[in-house]
Amino acid sequence: MHASNNMPTSAQRLTDIYQRIENSAKRYGPGGVIPKLVAVSKTIPSAEIAPVLDMGQRIFGENRVQEAQRKWPELKKHYQDIELHLIGPLQSNKVKDAVGLFDVIQSVDREKLARALFGEISRQGKGVTCFVQVNIGLEHQKSGVLPDDVAPFVNMCKHDIGLKISGLMCIPPAGEAAGPYFALLHQLAKGLNINLLSMGMSSDFETGIEMGATHVRVGTAIFGARDH
Numbered sequence: 001m002h003a004s005n006n007m008p009t010s011a012q013r014l015t016d017i018y019q020r021i022e023n024s025a026k027r028y029g030p031g032g033v034i035p036k037l038v039a040v041s042k043t044i045p046s047a048e049i050a051p052v053l054d055m056g057q058r059i060f061g062e063n064r065v066q067e068a069q070r071k072w073p074e075l076k077k078h079y080q081d082i083e084l085h086l087i088g089p090l091q092s093n094k095v096k097d098a099v100g101l102f103d104v105i106q107s108v109d110r111e112k113l114a115r116a117l118f119g120e121i122s123r124q125g126k127g128v129t130c131f132v133q134v135n136i137g138l139e140h141q142k143s144g145v146l147p148d149d150v151a152p153f154v155n156m157c158k159h160d161i162g163l164k165i166s167g168l169m170c171i172p173p174a175g176e177a178a179g180p181y182f183a184l185l186h187q188l189a190k191g192l193n194i195n196l197l198s199m200g201m202s203s204d205f206e207t208g209i210e211m212g213a214t215h216v217r218v219g220t221a222i223f224g225a226r227d228h
């Protein structure tokens with residue numbers, strides 16, 4: 001692979017993202033806590049993920065179970081302490097594989113899935129952190145629990161199923177200012193004593209941090225456009 005001289009490498013872009021995260025956290029973040037960067041490596045081949053691993057980045061996000069299974073077991077042989085996040089929709093028939101591979105599942109969005117996850121996490125005896133995905137902009141084409149249903153859903157997970165929900169995740173509507181949506185997600189989490197907030201992508205992660213994100217999910221700004 002040849003990088004042309006005037007194009008920044010993924011390693012250079014990563015350094016820039018770390019700096020911007022730190023600056024945003026300093027300016028706006030509560031208590032100076034630096035949010036975690038989830039490097040979104042969906043569609044990116046292992047050979048292009050390796051330089052980012054070599055930089056010390058250890059938290060990655062994938063949106064498809066099968067694609068992640070093709071890449072990560074091999075990468076995990078060469079790099080220790082990887083934390084994998086599932087950030088895409090999860091079918092019930094893939095729950096076993098997902099629990100086996102992922103450390104964090106950010107896309108819990110329905111009762112059937114929550115029950116399957118609880119059963120599989122218990123069977124495998126593995127710690128998996130669960131986030132509820134919230135359809136923050138009430139968009140028909142997007143998955144996620146509607147804002148009004150988040151409290152009953154989280155309580156149902158906790159009391160009826162036994163599944164602890166540690167975080168909320170959202171993808172705000174494209175082409176709109178993300179700030180008000182992130183503020184709403186923060187407010188929902190606060191009311192439920194939920195500490196983790198996954199909000200902000202390449203174009204708006206600084207806004208996410210400004211609104212209290214603990215996790216930002218950044219793909220394009222690290223790996224470049226996904227043209228694969």
Ligand SMILES: *Cc1c(COP(=O)(O)O)cnc(C)c1O
Pocket residue numbers: 040042063087088171201202203217218219220221
């Ligand atoms: C692809 C994806 C991202 C990363 O998007 P970029 O704009 O490339 O940073 C973040 N979150 C989710 C849920 C995604 O599917």
